[in-house]
Amino acid sequence: MSSYVVGIDLGGTETKIGIIDHDGHIVEKAIIPTQVSKGSNDVIRRIAQKVNELVDEKGMRNDILGIGVGSPGSIDREKGVVIFSPNFQDWKNVPLAEKLEELTGFKAYIENDANAFALGEWAFGKFKGAPNIVALTLGTGVGGGVISRGELITGSKGFGGELGHVIIEPDGPLCGCGSHGCLEALASATSIVRLVIEYRKRYPRSSVFANEEITAKAVFDSAKSGDELAELVVERATRALAVGIAGFVHIFNPNVVIIGGGVSRAGNYLLEKIEKKIKSYVMESFWDTFEIALSELVEDAGIKGAASIVYFRLR
């Protein structure tokens, strides 16, 4: 019985490939360097080769329903084409699905990686099967994926779900997108670190600067132990998240708002900060309609999200 799928988490540095069963268990897994500089054909050829290897080693060629790929950038989900992707400079209109199908013999489906994350929660997460899911990934950037009435929000060109570029502070810090005060400019790991560094002169003795490398994790750790600067930046980031999530709740009336990505490792400390603030921004009639939760898929959220695309398309 065909009931396994291959999930491919296409990343700028490394690509994770896994065989996953219907319950989200990883049967087999491999990580290969993406080596973007070698060009899209070479990248795709090596990924396909690794997929074939994994599948054949396990003798599972007849058990695979298809391949799902979570890819950064703009995706034509119907045609399975990567339109463009910021960290994959030569990838313009690359027919990724078609090429993978040729090279592996399996049907392939593609989604933007943030949408794949949302689908992973829908397929394997704590709120499995919920028809209305807002999913946020707090990492280098802030990614968003929304399932509404059991369908992904994609919009006219497939660009929808860019929750990270909703503006929280119209005169706030500059965002990579050119605008100011986007959720991404306040609550991504990158922004949290950048804001801390900007305050260095005012808080030179902050415990954050004792770290060899300043990471979002280091900032949350310092905040937990009462460091003034770290608390200030965490307050601002979590307020931005509360305001943004309140908006998503009013717009989508979701069953759950799920937070993943590196910053979500700050765990219950992060969650409690957001939950404490959110009621000030959400209308009372919505209070009991939603939960905020941290993703439990963690390390393997990428592969599982990619794999879930297949189950979602064939549901």
Next chain:
Amino acid sequence: MSSYVVGIDLGGTETKIGIIDHDGHIVEKAIIPTQVSKGSNDVIRRIAQKVNELVDEKGMRNDILGIGVGSPGSIDREKGVVIFSPNFQDWKNVPLAEKLEELTGFKAYIENDANAFALGEWAFGKFKGAPNIVALTLGTGVGGGVISRGELITGSKGFGGELGHVIIEPDGPLCGCGSHGCLEALASATSIVRLVIEYRKRYPRSSVFANEEITAKAVFDSAKSGDELAELVVERATRALAVGIAGFVHIFNPNVVIIGGGVSRAGNYLLEKIEKKIKSYVMESFWDTFEIALSELVEDAGIKGAASIVYFRLR
């Protein structure tokens, strides 16, 4: 051939009832006082009576596909029940559709009035049939309705699409919902008038105060003729709209954002102000993916929106 529908625009003061054809032309129309204080049964009985009258006068009993009702408040669209409605105090879980069906013999469908407005644009507007529509009504409040991939965004309890309570200025003016700086608190007709009045001491000679009654229209007229206070408030309202719309564009990647309601009568002056600002807030990759337009249904947007519910449900 059954190809007409009855549209009912249920309002706090008056209720508009019309028979509408598939192209959105109004064949017959009546307005009755709602008289909320008489209780829901009486209101529904009088509405049904007027529907029967209009239909029978025209001898159209066999030509009616069904009744659509646009109602303020929270609606259970599947069951056709008004859960609660702020200006209809005794309306709690009123089975409006069922009662109308009993009293008229026609199948009845209900939607929240802002969703009905969005459906009216989908059925009869300039962007007829567009699968991704964001609709905003700027009136006493700011209402929102969203069609994504040809489906209304409703969410887990049917509360979705509350675009007016997305927060634009987290420390901005108090909103009726209890939060601060919601789009509604900056860009509704009520808020525009309130902000002008708050500035009265600083701008006592503003031409706005020459009006017997200060309305949003009067504020826009004064702004057009260069009045400093009016310009200040219009700038703030249109900036809020630009920031809010930018967010909706990033979230929904819509074909069009349609603006209706009383404030939209400020016309091209309003539209140009928003269009001029919006590019500062929307990512470049989205620039050519959407239009902003004023509703052309104006006066009859309510009835037409209500009527469109039937065409939408039976599409």
